[in-house]
Structures are given as C-alpha cells and as structure tokens.
Amino acid sequence: MPFAVHVLGLAVFAQGTSEFMLSGLLSGIAGDLHVPLGAAGLLTSAFAVGMVVGAPLTALACRSWPRRGALLFFLGVFVAVHVVGALTPGYGVLLATRVVGALANAGFWAVALVTALALAGPHRRARATAVVVGGVTLACVVGVPAGAALGELWGWRSAFWAVALVSLPAAIALLVAVPGGTPGDVPTVSARSELRALARPRLLLTLLVMAFVQGATFCTFSYLEPLVTRVTGLGAGWVPVVLALFGVGSFAGVTLAGRLADARPAAVVGIGMTALAAGWAALALTAAHPAAALALVLLQGALAFGTGTTLITRVFRLAPDAPTMAGSFATAAFNVGAAAGPWLGGLALGAGLGFRAPVWVSALLMCAALAAAGLPALSSRALSAARSDAGAPTE
Known part of the structure; x- marks a missing residue:
C-alpha cells in the first residue's frame, strides 16, 4: 500500500477525533460559555449536518483542483477553525467553526477517498478504503479518550489545540507524499455526467443501505453510557x-x-449485515450480563465498520464514471446515518421504552438495511416471473 494512503488515514484520524470528541467535553463547554447543555450538544449536530451538506458541495467546488492542493486546502481550513474555536469567548463563533470545520472535513473525505483508490490501484480498492476509514476507528480508540482526558486536565480548549497540532504533521506528510496533480488514470468528465451517474437506482439503494447501517451503529454507540451503567450494572x-x-x-x-472485500465484497456485506442485525438484537437481550455485553460491543464494532468500509468501496465500483462525486455521496450517506441514528435512539428513550430501546432501534434499522439490500434480487425475480408468465401458453 502506498505510503500516501497511510498519510491520508493519519489526517482522517485528526479530523475524526474532532468529530466525536465533543461527547466528553459538553459539560465543560456549556459551563465555560454559559449556555445550556442542550445548546452545547447542538455543536455535534451542526458538525453532522455540515458533513451531509458539505460533502457534495465541496466535491463539486474542487473537481478541477489538483488532489494535493485540495487536500492541503481543506486540512488548512480545518486547522484554522480549531484555532479560532480554541480562542473564541462566544458560543456563536464556536458553532460557526463547527459548521465550517465540517465542510472542510467533508471536502477532505471526498478527495481523500478517490485519491486513495487512485493511488492503490483497481485491485486494492477495499484495502485503501480500509486504511482511510481506519483513521476514524483509531480516533475512537485513542483520539476521543485523549480529548476527554485533556478536557479534564486543562479544559475543553486544550482538546481543540491538540486537534490542530496533530493535523500539522499530517499536512506536512501530505505535501511530501501525495502527487501534486490529478492522477492520470482518473477520467475528466463533466459535473452533470457525474451527477447523472450517481442517480442510478442501484447506487442510490447502496447509499440508502449505508445510511441504515451507520444509523444502527451510531444509535447504539451514542447511548452506550446509560446502557453500560444502568442495564449492564x-x-x-x-x-x-x-x-x-x-x-x-x-x-x-x-x-x-x-483484506477480504476486494475478492468477495458481496459475501462481506451480506454476512456482515445479517450478523449485525442478529448482534444488536442479542445485545439488547443480554445487556444485563457484563461478559456478553462486552463481547458483543467488541464484535458489533468490528462488523459495523467492516461492513461500512465495504459499502463505501461498492459505491465506487457502481459509479466508475463519477470519480470525484462518488466519495462525497458516500460521505453524506455515512453522516445521514450518524445524525439520524442517535435522533431515533433519543426518541425511543424519550418515549419511556427503557435504556435497551436504542439497541432495539439499531436492530430494526439493520432489518430495514437488509430489506433494502434485497430489493434488487426481489425485483429481478419478479421481472423474471412476469416474463415467464407472459411467455407461458394460456389454457
């Protein structure tokens, strides 16, 4: 795997840390800026909305830019807004920095995905995608806990400074490792042609499945704390x-x-989605048993991100003639799920259905994902049956 692909993963690590770290900083932000906790929580929602809207818009805006220049521009904006956020005394400015930071993050993701695939070559698409998405998972393992620890020690602003500082080595590495121009094996097509390619029903269905899968993932992930403390004990x-x-x-x-999805993508998606649906249901049923709950949390994390990574690769396979916009639509679908899942889980909790309710919502979302994924096969069988009936002799 080219070194530049790993550099992209490092930059995504810094940005992923920023996206998720606010969960451990909300109380400090609310107290320091004298706003309600709910207003502080809107900072997370603003980032998610910025990612959804920003992914296609920024991808359109930078279609003709050299890849390295686009990546450095978006990362530079991302660093700048974190410096402003760390210095601001006002909530309104901080909210604006989250929106602008999300737009920059969305643009970076869209360019980074297509750049990684171009550098890795057609036979290592899944591995390249896994390296880039792996930056997000490392952010969950290392970055988010570290941000929370910094917030406890030196205040929430220190976490913003840390994200800016971690991004600087990534920017230097991008400058050195990523080729300066647009890779020659990526065709130049009009924006209208790319958007037309992205309107294909099978691709739109894949994006819908992605949103369902990520909605299920973040629905439970967002409410693991009350599940662990109040149900698992x-x-x-x-x-x-x-x-x-x-x-x-x-x-x-x-x-x-x-390692698996380049050779057997359909098997990885099919098995992964089925296991996810069963796993969320199993977690809801066994959440009161610590050993089972801990094992299932580990397993579901693996299944969720393994399946999600393979679905991103599928988007590029289904849209070879939309080289710059496919990644942006995959990013938008990912974040639609990341925003909708916690909202649905919150509705279930607000309805008084108990602390297991978000996990059951995750299971239902996976059932919806499986149903959506099965639509092409169902439509194909229905069409074959109709043709067979049309050709059958009448009595």
Missing part, C-alpha cells in the same frame, strides 16, 4: 473501557474487511 469507570472496546473492534473490522 458496570460503574462509570467502565464507560471509557467499553468505548475503547468498540473502537478496537472497529479497527479490527476495517482491517479484516480491507
């Missing part, structure tokens, strides 16, 4: 351990998927 000190377990599983999942 473990103390609050176990929460970082459980989150780290999920992150370790995620890293293992993307690594394994990267």
Whole structure:
C-alpha cells in the first residue's frame, strides 16, 4: 500500500477525533460559555449536518483542483477553525467553526477517498478504503479518550489545540507524499455526467443501505453510557473501557474487511449485515450480563465498520464514471446515518421504552438495511416471473 494512503488515514484520524470528541467535553463547554447543555450538544449536530451538506458541495467546488492542493486546502481550513474555536469567548463563533470545520472535513473525505483508490490501484480498492476509514476507528480508540482526558486536565480548549497540532504533521506528510496533480488514470468528465451517474437506482439503494447501517451503529454507540451503567450494572469507570472496546473492534473490522472485500465484497456485506442485525438484537437481550455485553460491543464494532468500509468501496465500483462525486455521496450517506441514528435512539428513550430501546432501534434499522439490500434480487425475480408468465401458453 502506498505510503500516501497511510498519510491520508493519519489526517482522517485528526479530523475524526474532532468529530466525536465533543461527547466528553459538553459539560465543560456549556459551563465555560454559559449556555445550556442542550445548546452545547447542538455543536455535534451542526458538525453532522455540515458533513451531509458539505460533502457534495465541496466535491463539486474542487473537481478541477489538483488532489494535493485540495487536500492541503481543506486540512488548512480545518486547522484554522480549531484555532479560532480554541480562542473564541462566544458560543456563536464556536458553532460557526463547527459548521465550517465540517465542510472542510467533508471536502477532505471526498478527495481523500478517490485519491486513495487512485493511488492503490483497481485491485486494492477495499484495502485503501480500509486504511482511510481506519483513521476514524483509531480516533475512537485513542483520539476521543485523549480529548476527554485533556478536557479534564486543562479544559475543553486544550482538546481543540491538540486537534490542530496533530493535523500539522499530517499536512506536512501530505505535501511530501501525495502527487501534486490529478492522477492520470482518473477520467475528466463533466459535473452533470457525474451527477447523472450517481442517480442510478442501484447506487442510490447502496447509499440508502449505508445510511441504515451507520444509523444502527451510531444509535447504539451514542447511548452506550446509560446502557453500560444502568442495564449492564458496570460503574462509570467502565464507560471509557467499553468505548475503547468498540473502537478496537472497529479497527479490527476495517482491517479484516480491507483484506477480504476486494475478492468477495458481496459475501462481506451480506454476512456482515445479517450478523449485525442478529448482534444488536442479542445485545439488547443480554445487556444485563457484563461478559456478553462486552463481547458483543467488541464484535458489533468490528462488523459495523467492516461492513461500512465495504459499502463505501461498492459505491465506487457502481459509479466508475463519477470519480470525484462518488466519495462525497458516500460521505453524506455515512453522516445521514450518524445524525439520524442517535435522533431515533433519543426518541425511543424519550418515549419511556427503557435504556435497551436504542439497541432495539439499531436492530430494526439493520432489518430495514437488509430489506433494502434485497430489493434488487426481489425485483429481478419478479421481472423474471412476469416474463415467464407472459411467455407461458394460456389454457
């Protein structure tokens, strides 16, 4: 695997840390800026919305830019808004930096994915995707707990400074490792042609499946703390351990998927989605048993990110004539799920259905993903039956 692909993963690690670290900093932000906790929570929602909207818009805006220039620009903006966020005394400015940071992150993701695939070559697409997505899983394992620890020691602003500082070595490495121009094996097509390619029903269905899978993942992930402390019966000190377990599983999942999905992508997606649906249901049923809950958190992290990585690769396979926009739509679908899943889990909790309810919502979302994934086969069988009936002799 080219060194530049690993550099892209390092940059994604820094940005992934920023995306998820606020979960451990909300109380400090609310107290320091004198805003309600709910207002502090909107900082996370603003980032997710910025990612969804920003992915296709930034990809359109930078279609003609050299890849290295685009990556450095987006990473530079990302660093700048974190410096501003660390210095600002006002909530409004901080909220604006989260939106702008999300737009920069979305643009970086869109360019990074297509760059990684071009550098790795057609036979290592899944492995290249796994390296880039692996940056997010490492952020869950290392970056987010480290950000929370910094927040406890020196305040929430120190976590913002840390993200900016970690991004600087990535920027230097990108400058050295990533080729300066657009790879010659990527065809130049119009934006209209790319958007037309992305309107294919099978591709849109894959994006919908991605959103369901990620919605299921982040629905439970967002509410692991109350599940662990109030259902499993473990103390609050176990929460970082459980989150780290999920992150370790995620890293293992993307690594394994990267090795398997290039050869058998359909099997990885099919088995992974089925196991995820069963696993979320099993976690809901056995959450009161610590050993079972811990094992399932590890397993579900691996399945969720392994399946998600393979689905991203499938988007590029289904849209070879949309080289710059495919990654942006995959990023948007990922973040639609990341925003919708916690919202649905919150509705279930608000309805008084108990602390296992978000896990059951995850299981239902996976059932929806399986149903959506099965639509092409169902449509094909229905079409074959109709043709057979049309050609059958009448009595």
